[in-house]
Amino acid sequence: MMKDTIIKLDNVWKIYQMGEVKVEALRGLSLEIRKGEFVAIMGPSGSGKSTAVNMIGCLDVPTKGHIYLDQHDISKLSESDLAQIRGRKIGFIFQQFNLLNTLTALENVALPMLFQNTDREKRLETAKKLLEMVELGDRMQHKPNELSGGQQQRVAIARSLSNNPEVVLADEPTGNLDSKTGEIVIRFLEKLNKEGKTIIMVSHDANVARHAQRIEHLKDGRVVKRG
Amino acid sequence: MIKDYFIFSVKNLRNRKLRSWLTMIGIIIGITAVVSLISMGQGLKTAISLQFGDLGTDKLAVQASGGFGPPGTAVVNPLTKDNLEEVKKVSGVKIAAGRLIKPGKIEQDDHATFSYVASMPDREARKLIHEAQNLEAESGRLLKDGDKGKVVLGSNLGKKDAGLGKQVVVGSKIIIEGKEFEVVGILKKLGSFILDNVVFMNEDDLRDVMDVPDKDYDVIVIQVQQNADVAAVQQRVEKVMRNERGVKEGEEDFTVQTPQAILGQVTSTLFAVQLFVYIIAGISIIVGGIGIMNTMFTSVLERTKEIGIMKSIGARNSSVFSLFFIESGLIGSIGGIIGAVFGVLMALGLAFIGKSLLGTDLIRAEISPWLVLGSVLGSFILGSLFGILPAIKAAKLNPVDALRYAK
Ligand SMILES: Nc1ncnc2c1ncn2[C@@H]1O[C@H](COP(=O)(O)OP(=O)(O)O)[C@@H](O)[C@H]1O
Numbered sequence: 332m333m334k335d336t337i338i339k340l341d342n343v344w345k346i347y348q349m350g351e352v353k354v355e356a357l358r359g360l361s362l363e364i365r366k367g368e369f370v371a372i373m374g375p376s377g378s379g380k381s382t383a384v385n386m387i388g389c390l391d392v393p394t395k396g397h398i399y400l401d402q403h404d405i406s407k408l409s410e411s412d413l414a415q416i417r418g419r420k421i422g423f424i425f426q427q428f429n430l431l432n433t434l435t436a437l438e439n440v441a442l443p444m445l446f447q448n449t450d451r452e453k454r455l456e457t458a459k460k461l462l463e464m465v466e467l468g469d470r471m472q473h474k475p476n477e478l479s480g481g482q483q484q485r486v487a488i489a490r491s492l493s494n495n496p497e498v499v500l501a502d503e504p505t506g507n508l509d510s511k512t513g514e515i516v517i518r519f520l521e522k523l524n525k526e527g528k529t530i531i532m533v534s535h536d537a538n539v540a541r542h543a544q545r546i547e548h549l550k551d552g553r554v555v556k557r558g
Numbered sequence: 559m560i561k562d563y564f565i566f567s568v569k570n571l572r573n574r575k576l577r578s579w580l581t582m583i584g585i586i587i588g589i590t591a592v593v594s595l596i597s598m599g600q601g602l603k604t605a606i607s608l609q610f611g612d613l614g615t616d617k618l619a620v621q622a623s624g625g626f627g628p629p630g631t632a633v634v635n636p637l638t639k640d641n642l643e644e645v646k647k648v649s650g651v652k653i654a655a656g657r658l659i660k661p662g663k664i665e666q667d668d669h670a671t672f673s674y675v676a677s678m679p680d681r682e683a684r685k686l687i688h689e690a691q692n693l694e695a696e697s698g699r700l701l702k703d704g705d706k707g708k709v710v711l712g713s714n715l716g717k718k719d720a721g722l723g724k725q726v727v728v729g730s731k732i733i734i735e736g737k738e739f740e741v742v743g744i745l746k747k748l749g750s751f752i753l754d755n756v757v758f759m760n761e762d763d764l765r766d767v768m769d770v771p772d773k774d775y776d777v778i779v780i781q782v783q784q785n786a787d788v789a790a791v792q793q794r795v796e797k798v799m800r801n802e803r804g805v806k807e808g809e810e811d812f813t814v815q816t817p818q819a820i821l822g823q824v825t826s827t828l829f830a831v832q833l834f835v836y837i838i839a840g841i842s843i844i845v846g847g848i849g850i851m852n853t854m855f856t857s858v859l860e861r862t863k864e865i866g867i868m869k870s871i872g873a874r875n876s877s878v879f880s881l882f883f884i885e886s887g888l889i890g891s892i893g894g895i896i897g898a899v900f901g902v903l904m905a906l907g908l909a910f911i912g913k914s915l916l917g918t919d920l921i922r923a924e925i926s927p928w929l930v931l932g933s934v935l936g937s938f939i940l941g942s943l944f945g946i947l948p949a950i951k952a953a954k955l956n957p958v959d960a961l962r963y964a965k
């Protein structure tokens with residue numbers, strides 16, 4: 332393992348048991364990502380991109396194989412340990428934005444900090460700064476349904492950063508956006524990367540993926556091409 | 559942090575206002591019933607205790623048994639003067655007095671009202687009654703031997719609003735069952751519905767006015783001798799009465815009881831009624847609790863995706879549990895608070911209606927702050943208890959599955 336490796340997947344298998352049927356979502360996936368990289372994961376639908384990203388983000392554990400985050404093996408951890416790491420080291424961005432509709436933009440961005448027991452004042456201060464960073468300083472009190480898709484995704488970006496994570500995982504962040512709005516969102520990710528964040532972005536759109544420094548091509552739960 | 563979770567839960571409840579209210583209805587009804595009924599029951603108990611006054615443990619009452627109710631309303635085979643004479647001879651009996659209590663019409667000018675007319679015995683027996691019922695004159699005097707054509711009235715009858723036209727005072731002439739009487743005294747308020755509305759007259763007058771057969775009595779009141787064993791005296795009186803009335807043991811058509819026993823009977827009847835009501839209230843509270851559980855399970859299902867999102871941004875199982883647990887506890891306590899307020903209002907309202915419509919002190923509310931506090935706390939605990947399973951279900955959701963969940 333290289334010394335600046337932040338994420339390493341070593342022959343990772345994920346098998347879902349669906350009643351009688353076994354679905355092999357990942358079939359021996361190996362992958363290594365260094366600190367500060369901006370990596371795109373491409374591949375057809377069903378190739379296991381989301382499954383891989385979810386496991387890197389400590390949302391799930393592999394059936395077989397090992398995943399290392401910051402040199403620590405996270406493949407056998409309990410849910411409560413995973414939740415802890417997830418909350419502190421990972422920021423998630425999803426295709427469907429996944430904001431809580433009952434909360435304002437500000438509250439959405441502040442919520443991950445509540446789960447880390449940050450006090451209220453600090454939460455609001457940080458959330459404000461982050462929303463200003465994604466140029467939504469004038470939309471803080473808006474609920475998600477009062478915002479456009481692009482604005483919602485920017486709120487999600489701000490939220491992903493609120494606990495100052497090492498890695499930002501973006502699963503098809505532009506999938507629900509038109510190309511122009513998608514472009515703006517990608518720019519924010521590029522900006523984050525320049526500031527030192529490691530970014531892993533899933534996309535099946537080559538136009539989007541080309542913003543990354545490196546692309547991993549997945550097919551049937553395995554890397555088929557690197558570049 | 560708990561405060562933030564709290565705020566978050568309140569938001570979620572407000573977001574589903576209608577359902578939150580509907581969920582609370584069961585709890586509200588149950589707590590309203592419990593609070594109002596306990597308050598009324600407590601009030602009724604106090605009122606009844608007041609009615610019986612402090613009769614002391616050295617007295618016995620003999621009544622013809624024909625059902626429970628105010629003396630004289632349901633008597634089958636009345637007590638007689640002969641009964642009284644025999645009872646007087648029983649060893650351990652210091653004084654025995656026969657009494658009559660009858661409902662009657664009272665008039666002054668062209669106004670009339672209905673109340674109870676009670677007889678006063680002569681000599682020591684009169685003293686016994688005066689003392690046992692704490693009778694004292696507010697104005698004028700109490701009755702004495704030989705007071706023919708004279709009456710003493712309970713405090714309510716001497717009030718302006720007694721329904722007898724102009725206020726009845728000492729010296730007023732009133733008509734009772736068609737005969738004129740002079741009021742010689744008005745009693746101090748005793749807090750007993752019957753005694754505060756009663757008309758006392760001497761026994762001969764009452765027999766005359768009410769047309770009571772010369773020999774009948776409604777109740778025989780006994781003062782037991784000092785140092786005598788009340789229970790033993792009671793047994794002896796029962797035996798004598800059985801002989802007198804020619805009935806076998808176990809088939810008595812009369813009862814001999816201490817005032818405490820009568821009070822006990824009333825309270826145990828009251829308790830049975832209350833118990834029944836508590837069971838109904840309890841069921842509605844449990845149903846309310848199950849309603850909370852049902853709502854919370856629905857809520858967990860509906861918010862599966864939301865739970866997945868919260869987990870993806872670092873919520874631990876315990877955080878998710880807390881959110882749902884607080885929410886159900888909140889539903890419980892809000893329902894409890896509303897129920898307690900309704901219950902108090904209902905009790906006060908019923909007491910007010912009782913007082914103004916029926917003029918009775920029997921229906922009154924005694925609201926204990928512990929009752930109110932206890933029912934609010936109880937419904938909080940109930941809400942929390944029934945929220946545990948849904949909250950565990952929410953906490954245990956697999957993050958990936960929850961995120962993939964589509965409505
Ligand atoms: N939780 C799950 N349960 C069962 N099957 C799943 C689950 N998650 C993913 N899969 C299956 O695993 C395969 C890979 O899914 P996914 O990682 O979502 O692919 P991608 O993101 O590349 O489209 C698909 O066949 C999908 O149906």
Ligand SMILES: [Mg+2]
Pocket residue numbers: 380381382502
């Ligand atoms: Mg996917």
